Amino acid sequence: MAALFSGAVYGASTIAAGVYLPSTIINQFKFQDWHMLQTSLGAVASSAYGYVKLKPRSSSPIGLFGQYDGNVIGGFLLGAGMALSGSCPGTLFAQVGAGLRTGFYTLGGAILGGLAYTGYVAQAAKTQREKAGVQPETVTLDENLGLSNDTTVALFESVCLSIIGASVAYTTGSDWSIFSAGGGLFIGLSQLFSILVRRSMIGISGSFEEVGNHFWWLTRDAPWPTSRQNTLFAVGMTSGAWVLAKAFPSFVKGHVVETEPLLAGVGGFLMIVGSRLAGGCPSGHGVSGLSLMSTSSLVTMSTAFAAGSLVAPLFH
Known part of the structure; x- marks a missing residue:
């Protein structure tokens, strides 16, 4: 139940923060709308302030060209998939909860990626x-x-806040309403709720690995999967997004630009394979990992952002 409740809070926070829209993600990679970056950095900064005592994320080496090769390769696939689909392993559940077609197509591709x-x-x-x-x-x-550690956290907080401030002051296309301003704080508070309720930080892409493990258990006589917590978190996230969207329709945009089904499906596939290779997604690495000052998370998310910035203008 703890995973369900934590997921519900995170799903509702994602809707409230306004980062579930495909256009928000795609336009961020095209440097036309900075809301996603502002919200993400706000979430990281609000998380880093209180959670620095937890265990940081380790690297994901494959053995090809360095200690962080899995983070680089996985991050590239993750970013490319996000740019194609206009989604990410976490926001797709919020999209499904809000009834967006993009979320359903991306979910299909993501499940295949998990398999x-x-x-x-x-x-x-x-x-x-x-x-x-x-x-x-x-x-x-x-x-x-x-x-x-304290000095590094202080510097990191300063960098996050400086980027947020600069993007607000010197760019256009950001809807800097009270909800977008506090969007990162909403997600940061959902991080706190997850820690208090289930003693774990936010992470969502592992749910697709759990689905894959159950599939191969049924079809290959593989060992019985012991973990279902991430899947329960994902179900809770979808439910939380649905409840908030129904209770407060004003949080859901009237006109949503959907992603083409093929791009959404391929993007979903790529971003799950990539996130599992890298050991995390924008939730696990971007919000949780960076707040713990994990080097692997910085490598993963920097690569993902660079890849998305290359791919988005080519397909949208």
Whole structure:
């Protein structure tokens, strides 16, 4: 029940923050609307303030070209998938809850991505990792910079707030209403709720890995999957988004620009394979990982943003 409640709060927060719209994600990658970045950095900054004592995220090495090669490759696929679909592993559940067609097509592709990852990609990555003899490492930004944790967090907060301020002052296309201004805070508070209720930070892409594990258990006689918490979180997220959209219709835009079904499906597939290779998605790495000063999260999300910025103008 804790996972369901936490997911419901996060789903409602995503709708309230206004980052569930496909156009918001796509236009951010095209540098035409800065709402997604503003909200994301606000969520990270509000999370980093209180959660620095939890365990940071480790790297996701594959053994091809460095300790963070899985984060780079996975981040690239994640960003490309987000740019194609106008969604992400977390917002797609909010899109489904709000009744957006894009969310359903992206969900279909994402489920196939989860099946592909658990059935083939994960084993191939494991084989390559063992062949190369590499192991995940947990390194934080303060360790890389040679600074204290408190100093690094303060610098990180300053950078986040500076980027938010600059994007508001010097760009156009952002609907800087009271809800967009507090959008990041909504998500940051849902992070706090998740920690208090289920002793875990936010992360959503693992739900597709759980679905894949159950599928292969049924079809290949694979071991019985023991984890379903991420799937319950995803169900809760969809429910929370649906409830808020029905209770407060003003949160849902009247006219929504949907993504083409093929792009949404392919994007969903790519972003799930990528997020699992990288060990997390914009929720797990972007909100949770960066708030813990995880180097792997910075590598993943920087690569994802760069990839999305390359792909979005080509297809939209």
